[in-house]
Amino acid sequence: MKRVLITGASSGIGLQLARDYAADSWQVVACGRDREKLQRALAGTDSEFCVFDMQNRGECQAVLSAVVEPDLVILNAGTCEYVDDARHFDAALFERVIAANLIGTANCIAPLIGRIRAGGRLALVSSSVTFLPLTRSEAYGASKAGLDYLARTLAIDLAHHDIGISLIRPGFVDTPLTRKNDFPMPGRVSMAEASQAIRQGLARGKREICFPFAFITVMRLLSWLPRGIWFRLGQKMVGRPS
Numbered sequence: 001m002k003r004v005l006i007t008g009a010s011s012g013i014g015l016q017l018a019r020d021y022a023a024d025s026w027q028v029v030a031c032g033r034d035r036e037k038l039q040r041a042l043a044g045t046d047s048e049f050c051v052f053d054m055q056n057r058g059e060c061q062a063v064l065s066a067v068v069e070p071d072l073v074i075l076n077a078g079t080c081e082y083v084d085d086a087r088h089f090d091a092a093l094f095e096r097v098i099a100a101n102l103i104g105t106a107n108c109i110a111p112l113i114g115r116i117r118a119g120g121r122l123a124l125v126s127s128s129v130t131f132l133p134l135t136r137s138e139a140y141g142a143s144k145a146g147l148d149y150l151a152r153t154l155a156i157d158l159a160h161h162d163i164g165i166s167l168i169r170p171g172f173v174d175t176p177l178t179r180k181n182d183f184p185m186p187g188r189v190s191m192a193e194a195s196q197a198i199r200q201g202l203a204r205g206k207r208e209i210c211f212p213f214a215f216i217t218v219m220r221l222l223s224w225l226p227r228g229i230w231f232r233l234g235q236k237m238v239g240r241p242s
C-alpha cells in the first residue's frame, strides 16, 4: 500500500486530499496541530495522525523523523494574512506569515527528505499569487515566492537521488481560509476540484501543477506584460485610504 503524508490535513485542501487518497486505498499520514480536529475530520478513514506545530522545529524533528517512509509528501499547511496599510508596515504580521509558510515548510522538509522512498515525490503547495505582485499580498506573496524558489532548487539538487519535486500553484479554492476574504475571487473552484487537479498532476509526475486552467492562463498572460503596464493595472486594484 502506498503511503502519503499530508500537512494541513485538518482543513481545506489538505483535508480533501487526505479523504480522497484514503478513498483511493492509500495509507494516509494526516498532520495538523490539533489531534481531535484531525480525528473528527477524518473519521471513517484509517488514517494515521501526526500532531505538531510546523513553526516549532524541535516538534517537527521529533514527530516526523519517526514516521514510516512515505512514497509521497505533500507540504500543504499554510496561512494567509494581508497587509492592510503598507504605510504602517506590520513587521510582526510579515514574520508570522513567513514563519508559517516558508520556515514551517523547511522545518518539515529537514526530517522528511531522507525518509522519502526512492522514486518518491515531495510536493510544496505555493500559490498562483506568485505570478504577479498583487495588492496587500506583500507577506503572503513573499512567503510563497520563497517556496517557488525552494521547490525549483530542490528539484535540481534531488534529481540524482531519485526524488521528484512538484510545485503546486492553485488559483482560488473555496476553503475556510478564503471564506474570510472580502474581495471577489475569480475562477474559484471547489476543494474536490482542487484535490482532483493536484492528485492527477502528482500521479503524472508534473513539476508544476497550476489550476484552474482559465484563471492561470489569464495570470500567465498578465505576467508577460511589461512591468510598467502591470504596475498601472495593479494600482487599479488598490483600495483608496478613507
Ligand SMILES: NC(=O)c1ccc[n+]([C@@H]2O[C@H](COP(=O)([O-])OP(=O)(O)OC[C@H]3O[C@@H](n4cnc5c(N)ncnc54)[C@H](OP(=O)(O)O)[C@@H]3O)[C@@H](O)[C@H]2O)c1
Pocket: 007, 008, 009, 010, 011, 012, 013, 014, 031, 032, 033, 034, 037, 052, 053, 054, 055, 076, 077, 078, 079, 080, 100, 104, 125, 126, 127, 128, 169, 170, 171, 172, 173, 174, 175, 176, 177, 178
Ligand atoms: N484556498 C485557496 O484559495 C488557496 C490558494 C492558493 C494556495 N493555497 C494554499 O493551500 C494551503 C492550504 O490552504 P487552505 O485554503 O486549505 O487553508 P485552511 O483550510 O485554512 O487549512 C490550513 C491548514 O494548515 C494548517 N496549519 C496552519 N498553520 C499551521 C502550523 N503552524 N502548523 C501546522 N499546521 C498548520 C491548519 O491546521 P490547523 O487545523 O491546526 O489550524 C490547516 O489544516 C495553504 O498553504 C494555502 O496558502 C490556498
